[in-house]
Amino acid sequence: MSQKKDELLSHEYDGIREFDNALPKWWLYGFYFTIAFGIVYAINYHALSTPLWGQPGMVAEYQAEVDDANRLAASRPKAAGPSTALVALTDAESLKKGQEIYEGANLCHACHRKDLGGMVGPNLTDNLWIHGCSPAEMVKNVTTGFPPLGMLPYGSGQKLSDEQLLQVVSYIISKQGTNPANPRAVNPEREKACS
The missing domain is CATH 1.10.760.10 (Cytochrome c-like domain)
Known part of the structure; x- marks a missing residue:
């Protein structure tokens, strides 16, 4: 079966007509690779609790950020309230x-x-x-x-x-x-x- 090459399509838009050329193989393979990579990445990063590549998933990243925020909040001085003993400055x-x-x-x-x-x-x-x-x-x-x-x-x-x-x-x-x-x-x- 022979492939058609440079076949002029019948439709026209603003005086422009196009050929029905096949995409280059390198472009197609790159496109298919990005689709496959996107699927594997989405499953690995969003669905698996333990990611395949050793990097933390979304839940682990979120928990790490919460832990960091809690540590930072614990290290800050507490807001002054009626029960907090503050001493007025005199210098x-x-x-x-x-x-x-x-x-x-x-x-x-x-x-x-x-x-x-x-x-x-x-x-x-x-x-x-x-x-x-x-x-x-x-x-x-x-x-x-x-x-x-x-x-x-x-x-x-x-x-x-x-x-x-x-x-x-x-x-x-x-x-x-x-x-x-x-x-x-x-x-x-x-x-x-x-x-």
Whole structure:
């Protein structure tokens, strides 16, 4: 049986007609190889629990990534909560950085005033607090904010590092008892004395 070669096909598209030529053998063999390789790869990588080529399958890769994430999370310091004992910083450099954060782009001063006497937000220089006054509670309050009351997380929503959080909280604590002029009036229903 003889093969037809360079037979002009009868259909035409935009004045273009084509020949019915056979594909080169090297191209066909490469095409068949990629199909076979794709099938073997899909079965090996997606279906087998123990891959043939010694590399981990999808499930093993996923589990390795989860394990790495858990190890990384365990190595990070825990977020400060009410039960975490944090100690306020007292060195001048940390307090200065805390003041820069307080008076800077995080907008703390916009509601609590630059002298911390309170305006829209409460007075931060007295011992009457609404949400707790320990360093850990203050870090939590700054981190979460109070959006229904107008305080975004971190004051402006601009995230602070753990060190920056402790610096700004330490700065606020350092201003306790400074008695600024014309502080915001106390709200006895909400503000409780800190021990």
